[in-house]
Amino acid sequence: MSPxxxxxxxxxxxxxxxxxxxxxxxxxxxxxxxxxxxxxxxVRLPSxxxxxxxLDVSRTTVTRAYDVLxxxxxxxxxxxxxxxxxVPGGRRRAHDRALMPGTGGDDVIDxxxxxxxxxxxxxxxxxxxTEQLPAYLGGPGYFPLGMPALQARIAAxxxxxxxxxxxxxxxxxxxxxxxxxxxxxxxTAAGDRALVESPTYPNATEAIRxxxxxxxxxxxxxxxxxxxxxxxxxxxxxPRLAYLIPDFQNPTGHLMDDTQREELAAALARTRTxxxxxxxxxxxxxxxxxxxSMPRPLAAFARDAITIGSASKSFWGGLRLGWVRxxxxxxxxxxxxxxxxxxxxxxxxxLVLADLLDHADEVLPVHRARLAAGRDxxxxxxxxxxxxxxxxxxxxxxxxxxxxxxxxxTAVTEEAARRGVVLAPGPVFAVxxxxxxxxxxxWTASPEALTEAxxxxxxxxDHVRDADRPVPGRRGSTGTGRVxxx
Numbered sequence: 001m002s003p004x005x006x007x008x009x010x011x012x013x014x015x016x017x018x019x020x021x022x023x024x025x026x027x028x029x030x031x032x033x034x035x036x037x038x039x040x041x042x043v044r045l046p047s048x049x050x051x052x053x054x055l056d057v058s059r060t061t062v063t064r065a066y067d068v069l070x071x072x073x074x075x076x077x078x079x080x081x082x083x084x085x086x087v088p089g090g091r092r093r094a095h096d097r098a099l100m101p102g103t104g105g106d107d108v109i110d111x112x113x114x115x116x117x118x119x120x121x122x123x124x125x126x127x128x129x130t131e132q133l134p135a136y137l138g139g140p141g142y143f144p145l146g147m148p149a150l151q152a153r154i155a156a157x158x159x160x161x162x163x164x165x166x167x168x169x170x171x172x173x174x175x176x177x178x179x180x181x182x183x184x185x186x187x188t189a190a191g192d193r194a195l196v197e198s199p200t201y202p203n204a205t206e207a208i209r210x211x212x213x214x215x216x217x218x219x220x221x222x223x224x225x226x227x228x229x230x231x232x233x234x235x236x237x238x239p240r241l242a243y244l245i246p247d248f249q250n251p252t253g254h255l256m257d258d259t260q261r262e263e264l265a266a267a268l269a270r271t272r273t274x275x276x277x278x279x280x281x282x283x284x285x286x287x288x289x290x291x292x293s294m295p296r297p298l299a300a301f302a303r304d305a306i307t308i309g310s311a312s313k314s315f316w317g318g319l320r321l322g323w324v325r326x327x328x329x330x331x332x333x334x335x336x337x338x339x340x341x342x343x344x345x346x347x348x349x350x351l352v353l354a355d356l357l358d359h360a361d362e363v364l365p366v367h368r369a370r371l372a373a374g375r376d377x378x379x380x381x382x383x384x385x386x387x388x389x390x391x392x393x394x395x396x397x398x399x400x401x402x403x404x405x406x407x408x409x410t411a412v413t414e415e416a417a418r419r420g421v422v423l424a425p426g427p428v429f430a431v432x433x434x435x436x437x438x439x440x441x442x443w444t445a446s447p448e449a450l451t452e453a454x455x456x457x458x459x460x461x462d463h464v465r466d467a468d469r470p471v472p473g474r475r476g477s478t479g480t481g482r483v484x485x486x
Contacts, residue, residue: 007051022061069083109421109450113317114250118316146171154170154309155170171335174342174345189211198430202428261295278308280322282314285395286372388404408437423457426440
């Protein structure tokens, strides 16, 4: 049965909307509510008669407003059932592209996948691993928990960050997504609640959803976490598991400080909710001073927490390795869940990662410097060419999370794709729809390519914004009537 929203609730949400003309003001307000997620996707709107009464407007006003919603792609009529919310292109329009880079021509700047090219030093690590490989060819090659040498090196990274860890607490996986799937399989069952941030990394939520868990969204604001609100959601829903990205959160780039981690850990402990911290971006602080003084792992405050790590973002996406760090008494449970998926990660790549961890002080600073240069190029270009877009400059991570003056994220990324720039709009990162006021811009290309990408994106924005303005007497206008002030 589809969810519904009452006429009185809609009247409260739209408030005192512009009434010149009234249908355009109502349609505009409803589009914002759907785009921002305050009215979810697939929700049945009130009947025209009910909303007419609740708003004290004419039936024609509501009828024309619903027409505008349908024509602009924010609603659809279902025969005999009513009018239901949607977003242009559909809920999963870009999920396939979120899983992989695009396949455009030479002129396409693909920023859909937030992953950089290999940093200097990677080829040498592969060469050294080749020399070590023959020593392992006499064995079966299966390491369900990971090669002991790599487990020890990963454990040492936690020791250095103030979280004592034994090698036996580490399970090496074929990427962070595989790690998330193993954790979800081990600790949730069909019908269990799993709290996830919104916006968040969509592929991870799909991995959690695959265990049968019901996702409970907790909003991450453009300016950071509201820990009190997050704690209230935990208290009200008592989820089995909470999947969190405290280090340069994807896509917002926020960094949770030690105080917030401690408060959040206490809130999760009160409901016996398992904290799962995804640290895929933890090593990507752009400033060397911050890299040396990052907040302690969430597991330092929540002793039962599970931590997920990744080599893909800190080194290279082609190095398909991740890991899980868990309390020792939970490792067997994870192992049982893991063997139903695979029997271990590739030996050769594990040798490469072990070598890279030995040389991290040489490889990571160069990688971080590249990312910082990309970030600075994106920030400068957006400020110059898209001055009406709002954003917060992250201290690390891989992307800029931009808030648009209008809920046109999907439309502008579709237009940008026609101009040779591939990006993911906000709804891709939303758990229950909405967030169409946002676009994610990764800085994982050269500064020159990033600057050109933003120029094309600005042209796409101008095109979509102008098309979104109503023309008097033209049917099919969205009726926003708003002009973006530069």
